[in-house]
Amino acid sequence: MSIIVQKYGGTSVADADRIRAVADRIVRYRENGHDVVVVVSAMGDTTDDLLMLAQEISPVPEPRELDMLLTAGERIAMSLLAIAVNARGCRAASYTGSQAGIITDTRHGQAKIVEIRPKRIRESLEAGNVVIVAGFQGLSTNYDITTLGRGGSDTTAVAMAAALGAEVCEIYTDVDGVFTADPRVVRTARRIDRISYEEMLELAAAGAKVLQSRSVEYARRTGVRVHVRSSFTDEPGTWVVGEEQDVEVGMEAALISGVALDDTEAKVTLEQVPDRPGVAATIFKAVAAEAVNVDMIVQNVSHQGTTDLSFTIPRDEVPRVESVLERIVKEIGAPRYTVDEQIAKVSLVGAGMKSHPGVAADMFEALSEQGINIEMISTSAIRISCVVRAGDAERAVRAIHTRFGLDGEAPRAEG
Amino acid sequence: MSIIVQKYGGTSVADADRIRAVADRIVRYRENGHDVVVVVSAMGDTTDDLLMLAQEISPVPEPRELDMLLTAGERIAMSLLAIAVNARGCRAASYTGSQAGIITDTRHGQAKIVEIRPKRIRESLEAGNVVIVAGFQGLSTNYDITTLGRGGSDTTAVAMAAALGAEVCEIYTDVDGVFTADPRVVRTARRIDRISYEEMLELAAAGAKVLQSRSVEYARRTGVRVHVRSSFTDEPGTWVVGEEQDVEVGMEAALISGVALDDTEAKVTLEQVPDRPGVAATIFKAVAAEAVNVDMIVQNVSHQGTTDLSFTIPRDEVPRVESVLERIVKEIGAPRYTVDEQIAKVSLVGAGMKSHPGVAADMFEALSEQGINIEMISTSAIRISCVVRAGDAERAVRAIHTRFGLDGEAPRAEG
Incomplete structure (x- = not known):
């Protein structure tokens, strides 16, 4: 049976x-x-x-x-x-x-x-x-x-x-x-x-x-x-x-599955980090030792031997990670760190994007048409995520949803 | 340790x-x-x-x-x-x-x-x-x-x-x-x-x-x-x-330990039960089959070949036992049964009573001085229990408590 x-x-x-x-x-x-x-x-x-x-x-x-x-x-x-x-x-x-x-x-x-x-x-x-x-x-x-x-x-x-x-x-x-x-x-x-x-x-x-x-x-x-x-x-x-x-x-898979919104993260930025081997390892080992899950990591190009390094972590783990950050900036010789809790992450997910170039460009354009600034970007083979201001997030989700033809015919009744 | x-x-x-x-x-x-x-x-x-x-x-x-x-x-x-x-x-x-x-x-x-x-x-x-x-x-x-x-x-x-x-x-x-x-x-x-x-x-x-x-x-x-x-x-x-x-x-045990009151029982009486061997066994086997705990059992002396038989059971088990009682009275040829829920059991307990005759008599006298009628009696080596009207029960407890010198010097403060 x-x-x-x-x-x-x-x-x-x-x-x-x-x-x-x-x-x-x-x-x-x-x-x-x-x-x-x-x-x-x-x-x-x-x-x-x-x-x-x-x-x-x-x-x-x-x-x-x-x-x-x-x-x-x-x-x-x-x-x-x-x-x-x-x-x-x-x-x-x-x-x-x-x-x-x-x-x-x-x-x-x-x-x-x-x-x-x-x-x-x-x-x-x-x-x-x-x-x-x-x-x-x-x-x-x-x-x-x-x-x-x-x-x-x-x-x-x-x-x-x-x-x-x-x-x-x-x-x-x-x-x-x-x-x-x-x-x-x-x-x-x-x-x-x-x-x-x-x-x-x-x-x-x-x-x-x-x-x-x-x-x-x-x-x-x-x-x-x-x-x-x-x-x-x-x-x-x-x-x-x-x-x-x-x-x-048994229907064919769609190009794009959906748009997700995550408003539970905070962005941490270490400013003017010395751009030398081993620094990133020092930082993320120390954070991992606190069992804090780091999500996106973005490092900008180097200027005069230093770089800004940003990453996102669950917002409710910020208190736990602050003391580690204090120690890290001293250890690596960076002047300071900032924590920004007013962010949200908007993601577009779809297996179809693997074989369709231009999906990322379409997504960024949809955001720019709304005047929404992109602060961080990270991608996988089937996902593109952008960090935006928290106040822009829902508008961003709607714009992307429409741009990729995901809108249904009529608003759903409230369940 | x-x-x-x-x-x-x-x-x-x-x-x-x-x-x-x-x-x-x-x-x-x-x-x-x-x-x-x-x-x-x-x-x-x-x-x-x-x-x-x-x-x-x-x-x-x-x-x-x-x-x-x-x-x-x-x-x-x-x-x-x-x-x-x-x-x-x-x-x-x-x-x-x-x-x-x-x-x-x-x-x-x-x-x-x-x-x-x-x-x-x-x-x-x-x-x-x-x-x-x-x-x-x-x-x-x-x-x-x-x-x-x-x-x-x-x-x-x-x-x-x-x-x-x-x-x-x-x-x-x-x-x-x-x-x-x-x-x-x-x-x-x-x-x-x-x-x-x-x-x-x-x-x-x-x-x-x-x-x-x-x-x-x-x-x-x-x-x-x-x-x-x-x-x-x-x-x-x-x-x-x-x-x-x-x-x-390490003090010596007292003659009497205490007086207990149980107001959770009901008295069942089977009237005019034929006084022949095996009748009691029939009754209590049938009740036990319902997993009802019988407490006191009293059988009066026989008149013209029949006797009244009373026992107490937990009051909340009365509904469960009623159908059994219906069957029993038919089976043994008794005219009827009655259930009395307005009773209470007052008990005197003390290891000392084993060696002191007259304890039971003193207890009965204490009750009679209060005009309280005793409906059933059962005893063990260290306990005497009397069934009385529920309304008389607290007065009975106080009378017995005083009679056996158990009263403390002053009322206890409420805890």
């Missing part, structure tokens, strides 16, 4: 009514003859509430204990969902990450899955159960409870789908799929029918929030077909698949 | 401030050179809240899943407490029932501990940690999560103390110890300094709520010394120990 993995996010199970609606959907799939494995996140704001409680007690909660605390959220959601499915006369059993055989490394708060041992899950499926698995959590190789980081439930779902050889991994969410741009910013944004792993990765990295990057990487590595769709309708959503994979919506 | 087990109930960890206060106490013990193992209940009303959530989804939640759900409560409390202790610079680690090696049978909702495998707890203590263990929960021999039933955290604490050979099991609560009567009913009630396991068992069974009977049985079987005390003060509370055990408060 074919196995379907379904993942429901926090909004899909936010209260008793929604949990019952999710149970109805699960039972329908079961009655259609599928083996169903459900991965569930914590209800609504539970994780944030628990986090606040921990911070009320300590500003820097012990990571091992914080993981123990946060995993209570999925435990509550999964058992309530199992109760709801059982109440419909359909047998269901819930399993913690540990019971489901999700083995991780020991990095509390952002553990990586190192192995899945799905023996118990298989036995439960064979016994006729709908299997419900806690997302976001695992058991470390030290036998401690770990969490996979924000959005980790997506990764749990893809990893379970890979381990079980599932037909599809359905990611249920509160939107209808992946869009050509955020519908709140671009009212004419359209749902994408299919998108490649690579494009989805670039979109996710560029700020699209619908899927966690790590889960897309995992799906690409294991070839799991992912279907992102709404938990409030039965409409198909967006298929995230390999370029060579067939899906029911 | 001597090991101390401390158990904190839900009121002691009801919010962040109280959790911090408990952490302060734990750190103080640790600094005094003790190895400390802490057993903790869910915060405040968490368990009730989770139960209501489950019942909103299904009136009869699947027991396996209900246990999975409820155990989230202790998980939250224990990790927050570990965070609080760590924040004081004192290393602490929390462990679920499963991680602590608490192995139970498979009866969800009222599992019994069958074994404790404290290897991981010992290793954590040896590594210098304060060890925090989730109360109320365990792992079944089928590897499913179980709960021990209401008040199960007391049992967890005593069982851990037994398995680790702890010097003492301290039960922290929101009262100062075990009292000669409920201070809300008898304002002159006094705290008992020491009480034997047997008397404590009788008091608990007779309605005193401070300790769960099962935990006292466990302590008696394993010889664990239990100290029931307030989490809001440093005053000593009540030692629950074997009659032969010495405690710091």
Whole structure:
């Protein structure tokens, strides 16, 4: 029998009514003859509430204990969902990450899955159960409870789908799929029918929030077909698949997938950095030692032996990195650094741009027509990102969306 | 190094401030050179809240899943407490029932501990940690999560103390110890300094709520010394120990320990039951098959071949037992049964009454002086219980308390 993995996010199970609606959907799939494995996140704001409680007690909660605390959220959601499915006369059993055989490394708060041992899950499926698995959590190789980081439930779902050889991994969410741009910013944004792993990765990295990057990487590595769709309708959503994979919506891939906006970063500039070998290494090793993720890096050409070096980091990590920057500028002999939090990153993503020259030029022109200044540029084979003033960002997204013919026919109704 | 087990109930960890206060106490013990193992209940009303959530989804939640759900409560409390202790610079680690090696049978909702495998707890203590263990929960021999039933955290604490050979099991609560009567009913009630396991068992069974009977049985079987005390003060509370055990408060045991009131039962009477062998067995086998706990049983002398037979059961189990009673009266040929919910049970407990004749007579006289009618009587070697009208119960408790010289000198201030 074919196995379907379904993942429901926090909004899909936010209260008793929604949990019952999710149970109805699960039972329908079961009655259609599928083996169903459900991965569930914590209800609504539970994780944030628990986090606040921990911070009320300590500003820097012990990571091992914080993981123990946060995993209570999925435990509550999964058992309530199992109760709801059982109440419909359909047998269901819930399993913690540990019971489901999700083995991780020991990095509390952002553990990586190192192995899945799905023996118990298989036995439960064979016994006729709908299997419900806690997302976001695992058991470390030290036998401690770990969490996979924000959005980790997506990764749990893809990893379970890979381990079980599932037909599809359905990611249920509160939107209808992946869009050509955020519908709140671009009212004419359209749902994408299919998108490649690579494009989805670039979109996710560029700020699209619908899927966690790590889960897309995992799906690409294991070839799991992912279907992102709404938990409030039965409409198909967006298929995230390999370029060579067939899906029911067998249409040709578009030139451009979409436009993403990321307004969570800050730009750090080190001015008049001595332009000699080893300086960049010194800087980024020191930043990496603080476990801060650097995104874009731009270095201008040298003038009189010095250069300006800029990079972007998550805005909420600025406080953590400031003391490192103080040390660095002294060490390398630069006069000062500046931090600019009023920036946003606008990205255009599409596998088609690999074979179409001029995409970058079109994008820059669309921005210049709006009088929007570009402060940093970075590109990959299928993505172009520009840093602009934060206040210009939404206008930039709309201009690019229109320029590349992504606008739908009519504004979407508010869901 | 001597090991101390401390158990904190839900009121002691009801919010962040109280959790911090408990952490302060734990750190103080640790600094005094003790190895400390802490057993903790869910915060405040968490368990009730989770139960209501489950019942909103299904009136009869699947027991396996209900246990999975409820155990989230202790998980939250224990990790927050570990965070609080760590924040004081004192290393602490929390462990679920499963991680602590608490192995139970498979009866969800009222599992019994069958074994404790404290290897991981010992290793954590040896590594210098304060060890925090989730109360109320365990792992079944089928590897499913179980709960021990209401008040199960007391049992967890005593069982851990037994398995680790702890010097003492301290039960922290929101009262100062075990009292000669409920201070809300008898304002002159006094705290008992020491009480034997047997008397404590009788008091608990007779309605005193401070300790769960099962935990006292466990302590008696394993010889664990239990100290029931307030989490809001440093005053000593009540030692629950074997009659032969010495405690710091080495005073002689009193004749009478206390007076208990239980207003949670109902009286069932089968009228004109044919007085022939096997009838009682038929009745109580049928009731036991519904897993209803029968407490007192009284059968009057026979008149013309029939007798009235009365017994008490928990009032909230009356609906469940009614259909059985319908069937029984037909089967044994009795004309009818009645259920009386307006009763209360008043009990006098004391090991001293074994060697003092006349205690029962004194108790009955105290009641008759108040014009209180006794409806049922049952006795053990160290307890006398009388069923009276519910409306007379508090007056009965006060009369007996005074008659046996239990009144303290002055009314206690409200805590």
